[in-house]
Amino acid sequence: MESWINSTNKDKGIVLSSRIRLARNISKTPFPDKLSDEQGKKITGSVSSKFLSDESIKGKFKCIYLWENDKNSNIEYLEKHLISKKLIENKNKSAFIINNNETISIMLNEEDHIRLQGISAGFDLIDAYKELNKIDDILEEKIDYAFDEKLGYLTACPTNLGTGMRASVMVHLPALSMNNEMTRILNALTQIGITIRGMFGEGSRALGDLYQISNQITLGISETDIISNLNAVVNQILNQEKLSREQIMKKYKYELEDKIYRSLGILENAVILDKDECLKLISSVRMGIEMDIIKDIDIRKLDSLLIDSQSASLKKICNKNLSGREEDIIRADYVKNNLR
Amino acid sequence: MESWINSTNKDKGIVLSSRIRLARNISKTPFPDKLSDEQGKKITGSVSSKFLSDESIKGKFKCIYLWENDKNSNIEYLEKHLISKKLIENKNKSAFIINNNETISIMLNEEDHIRLQGISAGFDLIDAYKELNKIDDILEEKIDYAFDEKLGYLTACPTNLGTGMRASVMVHLPALSMNNEMTRILNALTQIGITIRGMFGEGSRALGDLYQISNQITLGISETDIISNLNAVVNQILNQEKLSREQIMKKYKYELEDKIYRSLGILENAVILDKDECLKLISSVRMGIEMDIIKDIDIRKLDSLLIDSQSASLKKICNKNLSGREEDIIRADYVKNNLR
Numbered sequence: 001m002e003s004w005i006n007s008t009n010k011d012k013g014i015v016l017s018s019r020i021r022l023a024r025n026i027s028k029t030p031f032p033d034k035l036s037d038e039q040g041k042k043i044t045g046s047v048s049s050k051f052l053s054d055e056s057i058k059g060k061f062k063c064i065y066l067w068e069n070d071k072n073s074n075i076e077y078l079e080k081h082l083i084s085k086k087l088i089e090n091k092n093k094s095a096f097i098i099n100n101n102e103t104i105s106i107m108l109n110e111e112d113h114i115r116l117q118g119i120s121a122g123f124d125l126i127d128a129y130k131e132l133n134k135i136d137d138i139l140e141e142k143i144d145y146a147f148d149e150k151l152g153y154l155t156a157c158p159t160n161l162g163t164g165m166r167a168s169v170m171v172h173l174p175a176l177s178m179n180n181e182m183t184r185i186l187n188a189l190t191q192i193g194i195t196i197r198g199m200f201g202e203g204s205r206a207l208g209d210l211y212q213i214s215n216q217i218t219l220g221i222s223e224t225d226i227i228s229n230l231n232a233v234v235n236q237i238l239n240q241e242k243l244s245r246e247q248i249m250k251k252y253k254y255e256l257e258d259k260i261y262r263s264l265g266i267l268e269n270a271v272i273l274d275k276d277e278c279l280k281l282i283s284s285v286r287m288g289i290e291m292d293i294i295k296d297i298d299i300r301k302l303d304s305l306l307i308d309s310q311s312a313s314l315k316k317i318c319n320k321n322l323s324g325r326e327e328d329i330i331r332a333d334y335v336k337n338n339l340r
Numbered sequence: 341m342e343s344w345i346n347s348t349n350k351d352k353g354i355v356l357s358s359r360i361r362l363a364r365n366i367s368k369t370p371f372p373d374k375l376s377d378e379q380g381k382k383i384t385g386s387v388s389s390k391f392l393s394d395e396s397i398k399g400k401f402k403c404i405y406l407w408e409n410d411k412n413s414n415i416e417y418l419e420k421h422l423i424s425k426k427l428i429e430n431k432n433k434s435a436f437i438i439n440n441n442e443t444i445s446i447m448l449n450e451e452d453h454i455r456l457q458g459i460s461a462g463f464d465l466i467d468a469y470k471e472l473n474k475i476d477d478i479l480e481e482k483i484d485y486a487f488d489e490k491l492g493y494l495t496a497c498p499t500n501l502g503t504g505m506r507a508s509v510m511v512h513l514p515a516l517s518m519n520n521e522m523t524r525i526l527n528a529l530t531q532i533g534i535t536i537r538g539m540f541g542e543g544s545r546a547l548g549d550l551y552q553i554s555n556q557i558t559l560g561i562s563e564t565d566i567i568s569n570l571n572a573v574v575n576q577i578l579n580q581e582k583l584s585r586e587q588i589m590k591k592y593k594y595e596l597e598d599k600i601y602r603s604l605g606i607l608e609n610a611v612i613l614d615k616d617e618c619l620k621l622i623s624s625v626r627m628g629i630e631m632d633i634i635k636d637i638d639i640r641k642l643d644s645l646l647i648d649s650q651s652a653s654l655k656k657i658c659n660k661n662l663s664g665r666e667e668d669i670i671r672a673d674y675v676k677n678n679l680r
Contacts, residue, residue, distance in 0.1 A: 254669055258611035269605030271598035329594055 013290050014238055015123035016170040016210070016303060019081075020132045023155045023164035024114040024139070025146040031156040032090060032109040040093020041067070044108040048097055050142040051106070057138065061099050066091035072321075075312035077105075081119070086110050104135060111156045112164075114139065123234065125167050125227045152219070162219030167227050169234050170199060174209040174287045175244035176237075182206070185237065193217040194233050200279055208279035208306065209287075213237065245291060260288035264297075268339050272325070273332035278309050301338060309335055353630050354578055355463035356510040356550070356643060359421075360472045363495045363504035364454040364479070365486040371496040372430060372449040380433020381407070384448040388437055390482040391446070397478065401439050406431035412661075415652035417445075421459065426450050444475060451496045452504075454479065463574065465507050465567045492559065502559030507570050510539060511577065514549040514627040515584035522546070525577065533557040534573050540619055548619035548646065549627075553577065585631060600628035604637075608679050612665070613672035618649045637679070645675055 025031065026047075032040060048063035066074055066088065074091065077083045082102060087094045087110045097106040107115040116139075118132035139145075146154040153164040160166070176182055186196050193216045198206030213234055215226045248256050263284035267273075273281075286302050288294035307313055309331050315322055318330055365371065366387075372380060388403035406414055406428065414431065417423045422442060427434045427450045437446040447455040456479070458472035479485075486494040493504040500506070516522055526536050533556045538546030553574055555566045588596050603624035607613075613621075626642050628634035647653055649671050655662055658670055 254611050254665075258672070261609040261611050262606055265605030265609030266602055269601040271594050271601050325594075332598070 013299075014172050014241055015234070016172060017119050017121055018123055018125045018128050019117065019119045019168045019170070019212075020125065020128045021166040021168075022116040022132060022136055023112040023153065023160045023166075024116065024136070024143075025154055025156070026113045027144045027146040029113065029146075032093070032111065032113060033156065035093060035109070037092040040090070040109045041065075043113060044093070044095035047108055047114060047139075047143065048095060051097060051139060054138050054142070057099075057135075061097050061104075063095055063097045065095040067093075072312050072315050076316050079310040079312050080307055082117075083107055084110055084115075104132065106135070106139075112160070114143075123169065125169065125231060129167070129223065129227060159216070160218055163221070163223050163226065165218055165223050165226055166214055167230050168212050168214030169230065171211050171213060171234065171237065171241075172209055172283065172286060172290070173211055173237070173241050174283055175248055176241050177206065177209045178248065179244050181240070181244065182211075185240070189213070189233065192233070194230065207276055208283040210279075210283070210306075245287075249291070257288075257293055260284050260293055264288070264294065264339075267335055269336065270332045272328045273309075273335060274328050275309065275311065275331070278331060278335065279306070282306055282309070297339070305335055305338060308338075353639075354512050354581055355574070356512060357459050357461055358463055358465045358468045359457065359459045359506075359508045359510070359552075360465065360468045361458075361506040361508075362456040362472060362476055363452045363493065363500045363506075364456065364476070364483075365494055365496070366453045367484045367486040369453065369486075372433070372451065372453060373496065375433060375449070377432040380430070380449045381405075383453060384433070384435035387448055387454065387479075387483065388435060391437060391479060394478050394482070397439075397475075401437050401444075403435055403437045405435040407433075412652050412655050416656050419650040419653050420647055422457075423447055424450055424455075444472065446475070446479075452500070454483075463509060465509065465571060469507070469563065469567060499556070500558055503561070503563050503566065505558055505563055505566055506554050507567050508552050508554030509570065509574050511551050511553060511574065511581075512549055512623065512626060512630070513551055513577070513581050514623055515588055516577075516581050517546065517549045518588065519584050521580070521584065522551075525580070529553070529573065532573070534570065547616055548623040550619075550623070550646075585627075589631070597628075597633055600624050600633055604628070604634065604679075607675055609676065610672045612668045613649075613675060614668050615649065615651065615671070618671060618675065619646070622646055622649075641678060645678060648678075649675055 026043065029043070035043070044065060051057070052061060052063060074083070074088050077096070078085065078088060080102065082098060082105045083096050084107065087096065087107050090109050094107070094109040096108060098104070103119055105117050107117070116132055116135055118128045118135075120128040120131070148154055152162040155161055155164055173182070176185065182196075189196050194213060195216050196211050196213045199210035199212055200207040213230070215230050218226070263281040267278075267281045267285060282302055282305055285294065285297070286299065289297055289299045289302065308317065311327060314327060314331055314334060317334065322330060366383065369383070375383070384403075384405060391397070392401060392403060414423070414428050417436070418425065418428060420442065422438060422445045423436050424447065427436065427447050430449050434447070434449040436448060438444070443459055445457050447457070456472055456475055458468045458475075460468040460471070488494055492502040495501055495504055513522070516525065522536075529536050534553060535556050536551050536553045539550035539552050540547040553570070555570050558566070603621040607618075607621045607625060622642055622645055625634065625637070626639065629637055629639045629642065648657065651667060654667060654671055654674060657674065662670060
């Protein structure tokens, strides 16, 4: 699998990344929320030592214990979507195992004992699933999973019962957002058991027009059916996005180009740049690249900026704590230097 | 005198140009508003032929008759501040004489029969007056001016009686504008017979933070006193502007630089740019150059853009009539190409 942030796949366009998550639990053991810190730590140690001792993956993975790691570094992994907020909340008993190019992470003591996650660049759920399945097989050999013949994998939350699988795709939908189509799409998808959520920001605000589309149903359906259903839905949304772009281009060519180039001009020149504005501007410029309006900027640069311009990542890059205003000044400087 | 638009005076900074205007009338002749088109045309012909025949200025001036000139070309001269709206209103009987580098214009049949105007780059009213005085002497030799021993030069409007002189200075006051000081200054100046007006836009809206400061009193005071009074007032305002800039720089360094560089980024990248926004952005960038924040842009380029980005000038440059939207697209393109 290719890391989506550094992908060399130039053609990935509207789909930034594909993600598979599998929820697993250890049989006859209370779910993480019922574990004391001591019990939790013990489980993370046991799972990681069993997994890391496997010959086939030796030297390719490492385990990070959250209680040993500094706070900013944890948030940085969160901003990269490699771990979750919930894992950080459980930081006195949680850990995660990660491979060298950061395409696979295994969260320990999140909501479930084990949550495997594989992220692949572009639109390729099957590839992400295949890779993750290998890791799941290694774990299943060494760990007695909580599994019921009738229900499938048992999980802390009933919404994950069955396959324990969540497949999701990160898509960039600026044209549908401009046309105020997102609420309509959201409502339609809910009907067929698919969720769409903004990647950045709380609630329905989708900063940067980046959305995550994922399956809601995990029970009574096979893994491959979940993936092929989601693939079909995403393809339909991609077509709608492309259609919207063509319409906008036909009706408002200059207005669209104006928005895109002004965004680039501001990203290249601003001296103070807050996180939200930065995401919005990157979204416009990314749309310009996807639509071949801007030709001399590598889309990978922008995708790196999506992550690197987040607070914790910036802190790591400049190696110090930042106040809000300081952060906005350093962000502007960082973005400018990376774009020019 | 140097043309302010193409001045090589790098140090002109806050003062863009200095202007002297002299109002003169021909004795025993009705003022222009009382003249028929035929009578008016006759006067323009007579004045211009007398003036242009003078040996000392031969080949350096030409006369343009407004009724012969096309409309856009007239508006272009208006945008360059070489002629007035009133002259265009009188276009069936008005004309103007202009020198080759466009520093001196003599309007014929504006409100008065003869209005001489000299514009000099930077802050140099005395230079502008000296040059214009020579032209006035040439005219006075050949034309019987309406002059009263007690009142001085007689003019159509009593506010110009006496010297018939209006001295004015075009200044760039972005810091005082930001600090909302302009109303206070305006009120103070009115008390001492000085007017301050926005250069672009109607009423009190001063687009581009460009103001024209001029004397209101022409009677009972000598030409040199008018100039030295105005010089003193302008110097005081310049000091206030510089002080405001220092204060802003001290308190809001990053915010100011952000505003300046974003303006530059938009000017260099926009695809649609309307006249008003263009003036505002140019003003910010000009402030950046004046304050040595932006170092690699020639201030003359910006001053040319102040004029060239106006509607009629743009029309001339691209040699066709433009709709509003078309004009905004061509303006963006023109500005971008000239700045990069």
